[in-house]
Amino acid sequence: MATTGSYYYGGQQGSGNSSWNSSAMKNLKKISPVVQNHLKRVYLSLSCALASLAVGVYLHLLWNIGGILTAVGTIGAIVWLLSVPPTPYNEGKRVKLLMAAAALKGATLGPLVDVVIEIDPSILVSAFVGTALAFACFSASAILARRREFLFLGGILGSSVSILLWLQLASGLFGGSMAVHTFEIYFGLLVFLGYIIFDTQMIIERADLGDHDYVKHSLDLFTDFVAVFVRLLVILTKNAESRSEKEKRKRRA
Template sequence: MFRVGFVSSVRPLASPSVAQAARFPQTTAFRYFSNLRPNVIATTQKRFSRFTSFRTFLTDSSPVVVRPTQAQAWKRYGVTAATVAGTIIVVNAFFNRETRESLSPAEQSYLHESFMYAGGGLGITALVARSMFKNGFAFRVMSANPWVVLGVSLVGSIGTMMGVMYTPPENTILKHAFWLGFNACQAATLSPLFFFSPAILSRAALYSAGVFGSLSYIGATAANDKYLYMGGPLLAGVTVVALSSLAPMALPLGMRGLAVTEAISLYGGLAVFGGFILFDTQKILQHARMAERGTVPRDPMREAISLELDMINIFIRLVQILARQQNKK
């Protein structure tokens, strides 16, 4: 499945005709492989085993918690909000020097519906993941064999994702059922993230929203088809990111090799999926124009899958980066 998914994804994106390339949704199928983060599961397993090893000490001794004052908390929130706003302004000024004319009503409607489905799917994923964590599902996931978790996640997520993409929009009930199933599979994969500190998760969510919002705005207001050429390079990049994510599970790497693959997966993944936000936003606008002419069916739910995967991959990497920074302190 891995090789078939890769070949079928490379073919449309490497095509010289970008307009034809945007018709094929297979890119998302391969992009999911980098969303499966065995390093996250391994990290949370290590944290939980360390916690259970010292549970006697934790229960017999009163915890020492240093809580910031209200003024310090508001100061942190202000600095974080200013950082996000400044990043949006700088990125917009750098990438969006040439803007396009205003969006047509068809483009606005299609883009709005796609982002509504993406936002709704992310909300469902977060709520279901939190519920699974409270019910102990996350602990059972960490206790299982990582390869079993990887295989089940691949089968469930890719199967439901393909169901969303290839079910006709007229079959509303079945298409929404596949969409809910896809978000449930994503929630099951992401539920172990709740073992991290809530402060880390909230900061990562805020940073992810800032990155996603700024880049999608740039993609929507940039000149027509300005970023559609990035399809081929982005697919090559996500291939490298996916292989670097799976390498520690398959290859006997040393400490330096592990550090290199982790850096490629984290920081390279941020760059690749940031580029995918630009690409997917302009692909949605192109599909809106094509749907208006009647050459492709109007299917905003299919477009939302790509946006959800971009956001989830960025969020996962920001959680890991913030957790590493906290551990160094």
């Protein structure tokens, strides 16, 4: 009986997967060739921005340039990019500003990366690979899902970001406990994973309505990627420190 039941449910599950794959492919066909081409440009620009981010981190490791100035520079480059009209004439300038903002962001993250390397360099690789896999999975789910299925997340995610901002403000003014800091990290990770889905579907809908500003859309996804990467990096670093402390206690005992 157990074998029969297992086979029955296994057959049901297989049928469900086949149906899901079929519907997913139909949803993908609903995306016009123009929008598909736009998505290719968005993800290509995102890849270049991530490469610029890595260059910025490397420059900090060489010359220790990351800090408040690069953080302000990142904001300035982003504001400048958003202020430039998305016309064909300005396309090259806006791409350069995106790359500059990414490199400055990398330099700003340099001090954190430096600390992580001193603890365990493999954490950096694990955090990046984990972020890339999560980003790919959540982006794919948004692309293959029904049109506008996840747009309702906008209000929820906006409210969640407000909660994070208030928590950070309260921690800065009154001091925060370790529990609050841990909650901010994990809750923020969930929020920005949600933003990957939401922003991907928003990009598709905007492109379908004629908004083909791939530089701005790449910036949106770049922001999501970095936010997830930083939080995952902090989580893995804390876990490594906890394991190290436990090992030291065992050796002392």
